[in-house]
Amino acid sequence: MPEFVxxxxxRMPLQFRVLYHQxxxxxxxxxxxxxxxxxxxxLGQFAGIFIMFSIMQAVGFxxxxxxxxxxxxxxxxxxxxxxxxxxxxxxxxxxxxxxxDNIFPDRRxxxxxxxxxxxxxxxxxxKAAACAAVLSLGVVTLNVxxxxxxxxxxxxxxxxxxxxxxxxxxxxxxxxxxxxxxxAIQGFTSLLPQRIFLRVSALLQIAAFGTxxxxxxxxxxxxxxxxxxxxxxxxxxxxxxxxxxxxxxNQLNGTLPLSxxxxxxxxxxxxxxxxxxxxxxxxxxxxxxMRKTVEEPDLxxxxxxxxxxxxxxxxxxxxxxxxxxxxxxxxxxHRLAFAFYLSIVLAIALSWxxxxxxxxxxxxxxxxxxxxxxxxxxLAVFGLRNVxxxxxxxxxxxxxxREK
Amino acid sequence: xxxxxxxxxxxAGIPAVDNVSFFARPGEITGYLGPNGxxxxxxxxxxxxxxxxxxxxxLLGGKPxxxxxxxxxxxxxxxxxxxxxxxxxxxxxxxxxxxxxxGLPARESAEQIDGLLHLxxxxxxxxxxxxxxxxxxxxxxxxxxxxxxxxxxxxxxPFSGLDVASxxxxxxxxxxxxxRGKVLLFSSHELDTVERVSTRVVILHRGKVVADDSxxxxxxxxxxxxxxxxxxxxxxxxxxxxxARQIADLxxx
Numbered sequence: 001m002p003e004f005v006x007x008x009x010x011r012m013p014l015q016f017r018v019l020y021h022q023x024x025x026x027x028x029x030x031x032x033x034x035x036x037x038x039x040x041x042x043l044g045q046f047a048g049i050f051i052m053f054s055i056m057q058a059v060g061f062x063x064x065x066x067x068x069x070x071x072x073x074x075x076x077x078x079x080x081x082x083x084x085x086x087x088x089x090x091x092x093x094x095x096x097x098x099x100x101d102n103i104f105p106d107r108r109x110x111x112x113x114x115x116x117x118x119x120x121x122x123x124x125x126x127k128a129a130a131c132a133a134v135l136s137l138g139v140v141t142l143n144v145x146x147x148x149x150x151x152x153x154x155x156x157x158x159x160x161x162x163x164x165x166x167x168x169x170x171x172x173x174x175x176x177x178x179x180x181x182x183x184a185i186q187g188f189t190s191l192l193p194q195r196i197f198l199r200v201s202a203l204l205q206i207a208a209f210g211t212x213x214x215x216x217x218x219x220x221x222x223x224x225x226x227x228x229x230x231x232x233x234x235x236x237x238x239x240x241x242x243x244x245x246x247x248x249x250n251q252l253n254g255t256l257p258l259s260x261x262x263x264x265x266x267x268x269x270x271x272x273x274x275x276x277x278x279x280x281x282x283x284x285x286x287x288x289x290m291r292k293t294v295e296e297p298d299l300x301x302x303x304x305x306x307x308x309x310x311x312x313x314x315x316x317x318x319x320x321x322x323x324x325x326x327x328x329x330x331x332x333x334h335r336l337a338f339a340f341y342l343s344i345v346l347a348i349a350l351s352w353x354x355x356x357x358x359x360x361x362x363x364x365x366x367x368x369x370x371x372x373x374x375x376x377x378x379l380a381v382f383g384l385r386n387v388x389x390x391x392x393x394x395x396x397x398x399x400x401x402r403e404k
Numbered sequence: 405x406x407x408x409x410x411x412x413x414x415x416a417g418i419p420a421v422d423n424v425s426f427f428a429r430p431g432e433i434t435g436y437l438g439p440n441g442x443x444x445x446x447x448x449x450x451x452x453x454x455x456x457x458x459x460x461x462x463l464l465g466g467k468p469x470x471x472x473x474x475x476x477x478x479x480x481x482x483x484x485x486x487x488x489x490x491x492x493x494x495x496x497x498x499x500x501x502x503x504x505x506x507g508l509p510a511r512e513s514a515e516q517i518d519g520l521l522h523l524x525x526x527x528x529x530x531x532x533x534x535x536x537x538x539x540x541x542x543x544x545x546x547x548x549x550x551x552x553x554x555x556x557x558x559x560x561x562p563f564s565g566l567d568v569a570s571x572x573x574x575x576x577x578x579x580x581x582x583x584r585g586k587v588l589l590f591s592s593h594e595l596d597t598v599e600r601v602s603t604r605v606v607i608l609h610r611g612k613v614v615a616d617d618s619x620x621x622x623x624x625x626x627x628x629x630x631x632x633x634x635x636x637x638x639x640x641x642x643x644x645x646x647x648a649r650q651i652a653d654l655x656x657x
Contacts, residue, residue, distance in 0.1 A: 014504055014507070015505055015507075018501055018504045018505055019505070022490060022493075022501060025492055026492065107488070108488045108489075108490070110454065111454070111484060111486065111488035112488055112490065113505075114452075114453065114454050115452050115454065115477060115480070115482045115484075116477060116502065116505045116506060117474045117475075117477040117478045117505070117506060118505055119474065
């Protein structure tokens with residue numbers, strides 16, 4: 001940790017420091033990964049992967065730049081600027097998914113901390129600081145090399161400082177926008193009655209996961225200012241946050257065409273709304289959620305009981321299948337682990353779909369498609385087998401229905 | 405002295421605790437009894453400040469606990485029934501965290517933690533992760549965490565999973581703390597233990613207080629031999645023997 005950060009932390013009240021360290025170790029949703037997960041090791045691995053990715057991206061860019069004819073440099077630069085932004089936003093989204101709900105106090109926090117002489121605002125600030133630390137780790141490691149290479153290529157030695165500042169500011173703003181927006185959604189969802197919240201939250205987490213992967217692989221590419229402004233792409237640009245933050249970056253650098261200023265304005269508006277929404281959600285939650293979490297049961301009676309009509313052969317086989325299905329629908333850990341495998345399947349499918357859509361005429365089925373389909377099937381089965389092999393450890397935050 | 409004055413708690417309009425009033429004096433052990441769902445845990449959570457009450461007042465030393473919640477929590481130790489702990493920490497780390505959050509001096513609290521872990525037979529496992537602890541070991545950590553700051557008010561909920569020796573130590577500890585002038589409110593299902601240690605008992609049934617007196621007085625008033633009989637008469641509605649027969653019949657035993 002840098003010396004100034006250490007000094008800053010040392011000046012914080014003891015309660016804040018203690019809670020910050022505790023929350024930092026729990027900021028990743030342990031239920032979604034592994035119950036016994038070693039968080040410092042996990043964070044180290046996660047940082048290592050991001051640094052590796054940054055090196056690969058920067059090396060690829062520099063090699064492409066060296067081989068690029070002068071007339072295509074602008075197009076290369078635009079693509080190169082947009083891709084790290086969308087990758088950073090994907091990473092921020094995935095960080096938000098794996099730390100889902102962890103910024104809000106759960107039943108364990110309430111039961112442990114509410115009986116100690118600790119003010120709720122201290123808990124709030126410590127949780128927010130822990131989440132910010134993990135997000136910062138993601139931003140820094142994912143851009144550690146590209147954050148030097150790209151500004152250097154854009155601004156040269158003379159404007160390196162400015163282009164570097166705009167690059168990092170855009171990355172931070174894009175990440176904060178996505179993380180803040182998800183935080184606001186989670187916060188407002190947590191105001192719902194506990195029974196509804198537990199179900200909606202789980203669905204939202206998986207939906208967010210799928211959406212980020214889909215958008216990343218399906219987002220439109222634009223190599224030139226003309227392509228950016230192409231009329232048939234306006235709706236896609238307007239809906240895609242990474243395009244807006246790409247425009248935001250160019251606006252800060254003074255390279256955005258006037259006709260595209262509305263895209264940058266969208267990024268500013270989005271950032272403001274996400275920040276205000278996240279702050280409001282956090283405040284509301286800390287005013288109401290902590291008590292609600294203690295008062296409301298996690299085990300909620302089912303409104304109606306679903307009678308399975310499937311006939312699966314022997315009673316043993318039926319028992320195993322139903323046990324597996326219930327684990328998948330009721331355990332956050334199992335759902336997210338399966339979603340991980342499905343997201344790879346989805347990425348393969350979307351990559352093929354995208355290349356087929358962008359082709360002048362739809363391509364016939366070729367060996368590539370067959371291989372991709374085969375891989376998808378293998379991954380889906382492999383994922384399912386792995387998920388069902390996970391030990392069951394349903395904790396208090398998992399919604400379990402029981403009959404009245 | 406801890407005093408509850410006409411305390412009620414309603415969940416969705418349904419009273420879980422209804423006009424409960426009693427007091428617990430320093431140097432005494434007040435047993436708080438009731439069947440499952442009678443409102444014991446809800447009362448305890450209201451006293452700890454975990455949940456808001458619908459009406460009534462809770463006073464410690466004559467002052468409403470809302471006057472200064474932080475100061476109140478500094479004087480209170482709570483051993484909950486559910487062993488909520490941070491599983492990623494070891495026993496020693498958890499107690500150190502509690503000591504730090506309570507603002508206890510580092511050196512002094514380190515010695516206290518070490519001593520408590522020794523006395524509660526947890527010293528050998530002090531660096532092991534709590535996730536690997538047995539239920540009894542978790543209960544011991546909760547007891548140590550609740551007593552670390554020498555509270556004036558100790559709230560104890562039913563504990564299970566303790567071995568015989570630890571349960572005996574705990575029983576003696578409760579008596580010793582009362583002897584040293586602490587206010588103890590002891591909620592338990594073990595009527596035998598409550599009868600042995602409590603000075604007074606408060607029996608709750610369907611959210612209402614149905615008895616609040618010393619065990620001796622209740623025995624003589626109701627002409628019953630022990631606390632179990634008193635409890636059965638006041639708070640148990642079912643014919644237990646008939647129920648047992650029905651269960652055995654149902655499983656074709």
